Amino acid sequence: MGKYSWVCHRCGADVTTSSKMTPIGWSGSFNGYSYCPRCTAIRADEENERRKAVEAYWKSPAGKREERNAGLTCLVGGVFAVATYFFVDSLFYALIAFCVGGVITISRVGGLKDGLGCLTFSVFVIGAIIVLWGAPPFNIRSSDVVNDQIEQSPTIVPQKDEKLKIPAYLHGVEDVNSDADLANFYFGIANKFYHNEMGLKGTQEQIDAGNKLMIRVYDFLGKSAKKKMLNIDSMKIFVKNFAGVSEFRKKKALEDLQIGIGKIESLNK
Incomplete structure (x- = not known):
């Protein structure tokens, strides 16, 4: 039977087994990074701390402000898009208006990172809808x-x-x-x-x-x-x-x- 050496990617501890199965208490796989029982527990604690830090941030005044600004960015962009579509009956130009409204809002209220992230995701979704719907992109009032x-x-x-x-x-x-x-x-x-x-x-x-x-x-x-x-x-x-x-x-x-x-x-x- 073959021998398989497991080396902890974090602390360097090693163990040799006769099976490709992950040793008891270890995490990871033979072909990827592996962690000994001690480092596995430490990584779990670190991940838990990161999760708590993220949750704490979004509950803090700064996090709530970022969340509010991101939502406001999409709301204003949506108003711009609806108004544009009503007047020119073009989803393409409504998408452009959505971007313009969102950028204006970001420049006024801040929250650049989350505002741009929300705006980019929304543009991607709306653009995909336009493509799937087959809407004519240049349906404009130009004689x-x-x-x-x-x-x-x-x-x-x-x-x-x-x-x-x-x-x-x-x-x-x-x-x-x-x-x-x-x-x-x-x-x-x-x-x-x-x-x-x-x-x-x-x-x-x-x-x-x-x-x-x-x-x-x-x-x-x-x-x-x-x-x-x-x-x-x-x-x-x-x-x-x-x-x-x-x-x-x-x-x-x-x-x-x-x-x-x-x-x-x-x-x-």
Whole structure:
């Protein structure tokens, strides 16, 4: 049988065994750092002291101040983000506003270490949500950029005077006569696409992408009906540049968008 030497990483004490199993009272492993029984107990005491010191700090006035400042940083950043999203309907710029609000707060109240840590973590989480959601990063109200992108896109956009076929799930929309009811109607359709209840065809990837595209279209229409008409050209660009769906699905999305826009405009006349 082989012999295995265990050497304490802390004090240098050693012991030889005939097994790879950690000797009784020792901690660690044969391939890593090992500690004798005495040093194992000392390390446990040191770790306990560190934990108590951390707990004591967060209960102290300085720790409470750091915690409060970190929370305030995220709160102010969140207010900036919500206000920005309300005005420009862009998650990307809402994220930028969140950072700006957080940095301003940090510079005013202090707590640089914890404030930046909280801000960085929040930015990472929000950024991940944006990426997973597939939100268009530059959904901004810039007519020059919109017009340039429209001219470069090969996709055909339905015209207002083009007669469009009304899909079955829109039957009944002609009877809606208030902005609030119309918003709920469109949000209801978006919810059905979210739960994959519209029977889209194709591979699973195409179905998922198609549902995702239609959710964005009807969420846009719902918000436009509830508040005021959002940036239509920007939404058309988003549809035309949406990846993972067929040209047929893009055309249907643009048709639904045009039908929805027409209904909203008819109520606002």
